[in-house]
Structures are given as C-alpha cells and as structure tokens.
Amino acid sequence: MSNYQIEFRHVQKSYGDNLVLENINCQVKKGEFITMVGTSGCGKSTFLKMLLGTEQHSKGQILLDNQPISAEPCDERGIVFQKYSVFPHLSVRENVAIAKEFESSFIGRLFGKRRQQALDEADKWLDAVGLLNAKHKYPHELSGGMQQRLAIAQALIKHPKVLLLDEPFGALDPGIRKDMHKLVLDLWQKYELTIFMVTHDLEEGFYLGTRLWVFDKTRHDPHAPHRFGSTITFDLPVGKTDQASYQEIEDSLSLHALSA
Ligand SMILES: Nc1ncnc2c1ncn2[C@@H]1O[C@H](COP(=O)(O)OP(=O)(O)OP(=O)(O)O)[C@@H](O)[C@H]1O
Ligand SMILES: [Mg+2]
Known part of the structure; x- marks a missing residue:
C-alpha cells in the first residue's frame, strides 16, 4: 500500500x-x-x-x-471544462441541483423534501463560488466568469476528492x-x-x-x-517563482509553437 x-x-x-x-x-x-x-x-x-x-x-x-x-x-472525480454544459431552460440554482441528482432522477421530477434538499445544497455551493446572488438567473444571462463559477459549483456539489x-x-x-x-x-x-x-x-x-x-x-x-x-x-515543484525553470520551459514551449 x-x-x-x-x-x-x-x-x-x-x-x-x-x-x-x-x-x-x-x-x-x-x-x-x-x-x-x-x-x-x-x-x-x-x-x-x-x-x-x-x-x-x-x-x-x-x-x-x-x-x-x-x-x-x-x-x-469532478471535471470542469472551458466550455461547460448546462440546461438553458433551467435556472442557475436548478442547474447546480441537477448536477447532483442527474444520475438518479431529474430535478423537475423531484418533489417535496428531496427537491428542497437538492436546492438548499445547490445554494450552499453557489455561495461557496460567489454566485448566490445570481441563483435565479438563466445561463445565457451570465458573464464568462459567472459561467465558470457555475461549472465549478456543478462539479463540487458531487463532493469530488x-x-x-x-x-x-x-x-x-x-x-x-x-x-x-x-x-x-x-x-x-x-x-x-x-x-x-x-x-x-x-x-x-x-x-x-x-x-x-x-x-x-x-x-x-x-x-x-x-x-x-x-x-x-x-x-517541478512550483508555487514560488523559479525564474530559471520558468525560462527553460517557456523556451521549450515556444520552440514547439514555432515548429508546429
Ligand atoms: N476520441 C478521440 N478519438 C481519436 N483521437 C482522439 C480522440 N481524442 C483525442 N484524440 C487525439 O489525441 C491527441 C491528443 O488530444 P488532446 O485533446 O488530449 O490534446 P490536448 O493536449 O488537450 O490539446 P489542446 O491543448 O488543443 O486542448 C490528438 O491527436 C487528438 O486528435
Ligand atoms: Mg485539451
């Protein structure tokens, strides 16, 4: 082990x-x-x-x-892509809730307590990503940054490691x-x-x-x-600016870009 x-x-x-x-x-x-x-x-x-x-x-x-x-x-394992997928006809909040419920059921078909629980948890993650104020908006009303916040909330609601x-x-x-x-x-x-x-x-x-x-x-x-x-x-370990390594890698990447 x-x-x-x-x-x-x-x-x-x-x-x-x-x-x-x-x-x-x-x-x-x-x-x-x-x-x-x-x-x-x-x-x-x-x-x-x-x-x-x-x-x-x-x-x-x-x-x-x-x-x-x-x-x-x-x-x-949760994933966030640059282009993310949402249901355009669902609100931000419902899009997060559905990410949790997707495998078992559909948010529109959840009733009563379970629906409320899913929406409450969505609110928690929307708060964590700074999007709680936009929870009733629809995806097309979001800026690029807000869209990525939504995508992160959708991933996190599944509690990925x-x-x-x-x-x-x-x-x-x-x-x-x-x-x-x-x-x-x-x-x-x-x-x-x-x-x-x-x-x-x-x-x-x-x-x-x-x-x-x-x-x-x-x-x-x-x-x-x-x-x-x-x-x-x-x-390489990073997190501190290591100028020599940075330069070496940048050179190697731009060499490839030139020859591509
Ligand atoms: N489903 C697939 N079927 C066949 N080939 C694929 C498939 N997915 C990726 N490839 C090929 O695998 C290679 C690597 O693709 P990949 O998308 O992982 O690259 P990348 O490093 O993420 O590139 P980028 O920086 O452009 O996103 C490419 O040659 C691509 O054409
Ligand atoms: Mg890629």
Missing part, C-alpha cells in the same frame, strides 16, 4: 495508430495541485479523461487510492481570471481537494500549482508524426 492517492504506472494511450501518450509514470498525493502545460494536441485532455474514467488507457495501470481506476466516471480543470479560465479577461484564481485556491484549501489543471498560460501554471508538469514528445519520427507519444518531460 502506498500513500499516494493517484498513481500512473507505464501508462500508454493510443487512438488507432495515433500514439498519444506513452510512458506516463507519476505519483500524486492527496492535496497536491498539479498544473499541466504542453502544446496543442499533446494529450493533456486525454490524460484528464483517463483520470475521469471517460477514456480507457491502452496499456499500464492507473490507481486511485491503491485500486485500479473504475471504468465508469464517478463522483470521486479530485477536481479536474481543463483550461477553465482560457476565455476570461485577465481581471476576472485573477478573481477565479483566488476562488480556486480558496476552494482547494477549504475542501482539501487534489487538483489537476490544464492551462495554456505558463505563468498561471507556476502561480497556481504546487507542482507543474510539461507534456511533450521526447522522440519524433518526421515521416510518422503519430508514431511516438508525449510523456511528462518536466515535473
């Missing part, structure tokens, strides 16, 4: 002939905040989907609390992003979450994470670009 919450052992993922990820080995303890960067298409979202359970790995082992990860997504964030703030203005950073850091500490967050913003990765991963290919076949997959090429 290890004291790691999550372990990847020699994990590989391919789609047909396209080897996306290879030789993924990592160990993560409860409460770590992993930020993930890498060029477009290198497999960051695929990594998150394997953790979530919506994609199966092709080889190797993924362990959650020392057990092979279940094939079905479950409430232990691990929160997966796939470029959640990519579309937000810098000022709003700052507010969201504060929110995520507060929630991470208050609910003792383990967080994996993909970002295209290296600075964001350095600032938010306790640990930064870079996904990249270590070998290339110019005649067969899908022959080799990406792996984790940098795994």
Whole structure:
C-alpha cells in the first residue's frame, strides 16, 4: 500500500495508430495541485479523461487510492471544462441541483423534501463560488466568469476528492481570471481537494500549482508524426517563482509553437 492517492504506472494511450501518450509514470498525493502545460494536441485532455474514467488507457495501470481506476466516471472525480454544459431552460440554482441528482432522477421530477434538499445544497455551493446572488438567473444571462463559477459549483456539489480543470479560465479577461484564481485556491484549501489543471498560460501554471508538469514528445519520427507519444518531460515543484525553470520551459514551449 502506498500513500499516494493517484498513481500512473507505464501508462500508454493510443487512438488507432495515433500514439498519444506513452510512458506516463507519476505519483500524486492527496492535496497536491498539479498544473499541466504542453502544446496543442499533446494529450493533456486525454490524460484528464483517463483520470475521469471517460477514456480507457491502452496499456499500464492507473490507481486511485491503491485500486485500479473504475471504468465508469464517478463522483470521486469532478471535471470542469472551458466550455461547460448546462440546461438553458433551467435556472442557475436548478442547474447546480441537477448536477447532483442527474444520475438518479431529474430535478423537475423531484418533489417535496428531496427537491428542497437538492436546492438548499445547490445554494450552499453557489455561495461557496460567489454566485448566490445570481441563483435565479438563466445561463445565457451570465458573464464568462459567472459561467465558470457555475461549472465549478456543478462539479463540487458531487463532493469530488479530485477536481479536474481543463483550461477553465482560457476565455476570461485577465481581471476576472485573477478573481477565479483566488476562488480556486480558496476552494482547494477549504475542501482539501487534489487538483489537476490544464492551462495554456505558463505563468498561471507556476502561480497556481504546487507542482507543474510539461507534456511533450521526447522522440519524433518526421515521416510518422503519430508514431511516438508525449510523456511528462518536466515535473517541478512550483508555487514560488523559479525564474530559471520558468525560462527553460517557456523556451521549450515556444520552440514547439514555432515548429508546429
Ligand atoms: N476520441 C478521440 N478519438 C481519436 N483521437 C482522439 C480522440 N481524442 C483525442 N484524440 C487525439 O489525441 C491527441 C491528443 O488530444 P488532446 O485533446 O488530449 O490534446 P490536448 O493536449 O488537450 O490539446 P489542446 O491543448 O488543443 O486542448 C490528438 O491527436 C487528438 O486528435
Ligand atoms: Mg485539451
């Protein structure tokens, strides 16, 4: 038995002939905040989907609390995408409540006490993400930042141990992003979450994470670009500005952007 919450052992993922990820080995303890960067298409979202359970790995082992990860997504892991899904005809509050009730029933069909309980719990999470004042609004009435707050509340109402964030703030203005950073850091500490967050913003990765991963290919076949997959090429403790590492990673990412 290890004291790691999550372990990847020699994990590989391919789609047909396209080897996306290879030789993924990592160990993560409860409460770590992993930020993930890498060029477009290198497999960051695929990594998150394997953790979530919506994609199966092709080889190797993924362990959650020392057990092979279940094939079905479950409430232990919540995910927030940049583009989120809501029911446009339901209010903000109902959209959060339904996220909890989705598997068993439909909020519109919940009656009496259970319905009230679901709505009360939704209010609690809307308060936690700073959206309580907007609970009676409809999704189209929300700003980008408010939409992401809603998406986070929808994930948190399931009490996940691990929160997966796939470029959640990519579309937000810098000022709003700052507010969201504060929110995520507060929630991470208050609910003792383990967080994996993909970002295209290296600075964001350095600032938010306790640990930064870079996904990249270590070998290339110019005649067969899908022959080799990406792996984790940098795994560094962050949280304090480490200028030398920052520069090294930024250079390596921009080199790839130039050659892409
Ligand atoms: N369901 C799928 N079927 C086939 N190929 C897929 C599927 N999902 C992803 N891929 C391929 O896997 C590779 C990695 O995709 P992925 O979405 O994980 O990249 P990414 O690092 O998240 O990129 P981005 O930064 O653009 O979001 C790409 O080549 C993509 O085409
Ligand atoms: Mg992606």
